[in-house]
Amino acid sequence: MKKSYFGEFGGQFIPEIAMFALEELENAYFSIAKSAEFRDEFEYLLKDYAGRPTPLYHAKRLSEHYGHEIYLKREDLNHTGAHKINNALGQALLAKKMGKKKIIAETGAGQHGVATATAAALLGLKCDVYMGAVDAQRQELNKFRMKLLGADVVEIHDGLKTLKEATTAAIQAWVNEIEDVFYVIGSAVGPYPYPLMVKDFQSVIGKETKTQLEEKNLKADYIIACVGGGSNAIGIFSAFLDDKSVNLIGVEAGGLGVETPYHAATLTKGRAGIIHGMKTIVLQDKFGRIEPVHSISAGLDYPGIGPEHSHLHTSKRANYHAITDDECINALKLTTKLEGIIPAIESSHALAYLEKLCPTLSGKKTIVVNVSGRGDKDMNTVMEYKKGTIYG
């Protein structure tokens, strides 16, 4: 199997003109980013800047509620509020070492944009963030944050004006200025080597979780993470892929239900295709046109998925399920009431799966849920949802 593939998924489906940039990136990744010097600096930033390691917290009241031992990996406690900072720091540091002057990024919820703008400020790099106009409106506070951090926010008015269009525009901008610009991709997606590199920079979540479980003399029976492009999930899965006794579960956005057209449940409803430089499973119509997606959470609102997840799905190493907007909001409320932790609506999809899984399990199981981010950014969405105005 070619090295750029995970099973039959992955590859590099990009215009010829961008090939040399991917080669340059591949070389830099395997030389610079694998060097001891880079790793020391990266680890230092993760620790003293981002605030790692994040705790593996025993959620006692959720455990009582569900009758199993529930542990929360607290990525919500990272600087800027989610796991995305791990990857943004890794890629921005690599860009700097490669001598690039500017980094660009796409963003949906604004979380990756904020993380990238933060890393750019820290490392003294120029930064342009591409954002769909609808998302920019939905996430006005994040737009303001990025500007305050010194980034330029480029609003995209094509199509549905959300993440897919922003990504296409960012790829275009990258191709236009390919020698000077480093494209910081926000999830484990895109052409090789991005999915591999993003997994690497997010694998700290899995490594810490593994060590923390060992320290508590525990063995995880289940690990659950939400899946948009799949970076927080592959980050926590990475340390457990070889241990078949650990069940890995990815949770997709079921929106208004996977039987309606309003969802972003890629693995549940999609089939193989090409999107954003990779072969992966994609939500598409019978002519192969990419379908519009819906989720209450901007971070999961993506019609594709990282190629390694497509492979884990078809090879059945991991299982993927969809959670609706309603189920997600109920889980957000429950976690907040029982634990005093307001999870991001993305992460609430993973928490909501407990409701389905726990009643089917016998004995007492140890279940780790990756709380990919905090919910502060989502309070407007939750308020509007309660008023019933979110679907316009």
Ligand SMILES: *Cc1c(COP(=O)(O)O)cnc(C)c1O
């Ligand atoms: C962006 C985001 C996600 C989805 O991205 P993945 O690459 O699938 O992890 C999940 N949770 C939060 C909090 C996010 O900001």
